[in-house]
Amino acid sequence: MTTTLSREQLARLVAGDIAPGSFVNLGIGQPTMVSNFLTPAQHVTLHTENGMLGMGPEAVGDQIDPDLINAGKIPVTELPGASYFHHADSFAIMRGGHLDVCVLGAFQVSTTGDLANWHTGAPDAIPAVGGAMDLATGAKDVYVMMSLFTRDGTAKLVPACTYPLTGVGCVTRVYTNEAVFLIDDDGVRVRETFGLTFEELAARMEIPLLRAG
């Protein structure tokens, strides 16, 4: 591709990478957009940590029911085959390693897959963690969706996170508008780039990058 991806293109790319039949949790914000691009043929089941499997699209009009919301407290719908359960059972699904994929936003990801996405560390910030640590630690695969660079051009895929951690060594893929990165024991591999070459990308980052297989 010759240009960086739009947010929609990135969401579509992530959606297409989710294996058929997967059980998936989409974090609040940008990751939620992935659901717009999942196809019925994929048979992906969405989990929301406030107690539901089989979550459908956002509710509109008459569908809105105050007792049926997602983790972002947005009214949603129920699909055939859904189930409800209490909070400990819901987090047991996450923490017990039963989700195939969770997709999360991030402030920073390290070359060893450490994730920082809950707290800026600013001394006057009121911290709020929610289910982020459970998702990061529990899912079989943790995909991060984020912009690769901060406004001042610093890469957010870093040698070591400077923000407070959400989880250690948990991120397996990073989806950005400029490139997709795979993280494993060998390091960080660039699966594909958008709008710039591997060399151009490497020049803008502080970490060693491996070329796709």
Place this chain on the structure above:
Amino acid sequence: MTTTLSREQLARLVAGDIAPGSFVNLGIGQPTMVSNFLTPAQHVTLHTENGMLGMGPEAVGDQIDPDLINAGKIPVTELPGASYFHHADSFAIMRGGHLDVCVLGAFQVSTTGDLANWHTGAPDAIPAVGGAMDLATGAKDVYVMMSLFTRDGTAKLVPACTYPLTGVGCVTRVYTNEAVFLIDDDGVRVRETFGLTFEELAARMEIPLLRAG
């Protein structure tokens, strides 16, 4: 009273001592007889550790359903207000201290309320513990029903158990055909005797006994 109690009389006595509205688990064997003497006015709810509250009497004839059994694997019935749950939830009821009373048989009880009721300790015996340790440890009150003396006349309420323990310091009352004993931090108190006097009872036992207040 001038004679020791029959098994039925003892079961009736235990039943009458259970506070109205209690949630109760009756162990296999002699304790099961207690249910015959609970009155509807007591509103006692019976728990069976294989996953039910609101257990009714033993099933007969057409009532017999292989999917509805008690912990002794006897077919039972369901009362209005019953509920079913899985094994971890069922034992959470016991282990979380939610049962008011459990009634258990015993080989031995110590003066500090240690219970031995699961294993004779014989070297060739195949041990089987079931839910005994969870009941002994979890219920608010553990009542033991047992014969006070072995065939050779030795008291089973002892300074210290010689059989392998089920639980430490858990028994609060011991119901026998000759007497009812209350166990607390002060020691063992004789609440009442049947067919023999306090002195006659004390003479046959190795442990110090307190008189009823």
Place this chain on the structure above:
Amino acid sequence: MLTIADTAEQAVADITDGSTVLIGGFGPAGQPVELIEALLEQGARELVVVNNNAGNGETGLAALIGAGRVRKIICSFPRQSDSQIFDAAYRAGTIELELVPQGNLAERIRAAGAGIGGFFTPTGYGTILAEGKETRIINGRGHVFETPIAGDVALIKALTADRVGNLVYRKTARNFGPIMAAAAGKSIVQVSTIVDTGRLDPENVVTPGIYVNTIVQINTGHPEPATMEENQ
């Protein structure tokens, strides 16, 4: 035995100063609004509140915090767009915050109800929320030791109760209700409907009556619940 209270005020009358109060709900779903308002009226002080959040807007838990009744809150997600009352109290140093990952919060409450003395979990390992906590490597993976959270009282909202206190909930309003009912010395539950005992299917009871002490019917305009009799 179960008490059926006539009003929310009656239901919360016995809550004492210094109590730890588990409050159900995740956002608006399952929030026992009328019980919280009754607790505000009732006047108990120095409360420790356990809830997923730290109040929204100006009512309910936010009002309780605003009235200075909450000494400490244990929650996973205090900071929200409309948590201004908590935010102000926190910045003023008048409320203590124990921040807990949401899954640890749920599991710690569940542990209290289930008689578990404590457990090791990977969640939070290597983060500032595990600082000062015991850790252990189990099967090569870092774990943090977490302890039970029990309540003196739980305030919960369910859909329907029968007259022995069995409960069913509605959709994602179930959330913390079942585990909080089990973890509190006294569980006070507001329901939309009370039905005769025997009308809830025993297979579908979510919270058995053993965990419920007081129920009060508050008509909140929910659809009538399905019961066994109607279903068959």
Place this chain on the structure above:
Amino acid sequence: MLTIADTAEQAVADITDGSTVLIGGFGPAGQPVELIEALLEQGARELVVVNNNAGNGETGLAALIGAGRVRKIICSFPRQSDSQIFDAAYRAGTIELELVPQGNLAERIRAAGAGIGGFFTPTGYGTILAEGKETRIINGRGHVFETPIAGDVALIKALTADRVGNLVYRKTARNFGPIMAAAAGKSIVQVSTIVDTGRLDPENVVTPGIYVNTIVQINTGHPEPATMEENQ
């Protein structure tokens, strides 16, 4: 994704030698008889079996033990009036026994499914079943450290499944099914009926389909299950 097998034989075909197999049931209730018989036919050896008991009579788990397929059994109540096959194997030293209090067995299985690395429980403290285990005094009370029991495979019986693997059970036949389904790498479930997806009420699903890998319909003559469509 869920596999719907045509026969019990197909359902258990992939179980390998040395597997840890969680087998549901408490006495006859919930025992997946046809799956156990298929496993016997299938021939896997050196199995570690987790079940409340150690086989009754001459069929099912007893037959599996009798055929020398079980290296070790983890259970709470092996010795029964009709456990003669286990008894003989145990006395002959051909089977290893790990005896676990029933509540610890259930909680350890639950822990495996819920991602808990281990927990402290008062059950068993001060008894020979805690010998060699780590202990800790928590709030003045003795506790024993217990570890999760995970399975490679679970064999379970439920009443009804839909086509995404959601399960409901029947009365006390529920017992170990839900926790074993969650604790196994692969859950194989025999059901009396398979209904179309959407026909089980989401409020009443006991085991969500995420925990189920293979279902097979075995008609055992149970009454037809109630489903949403029929109920409404």
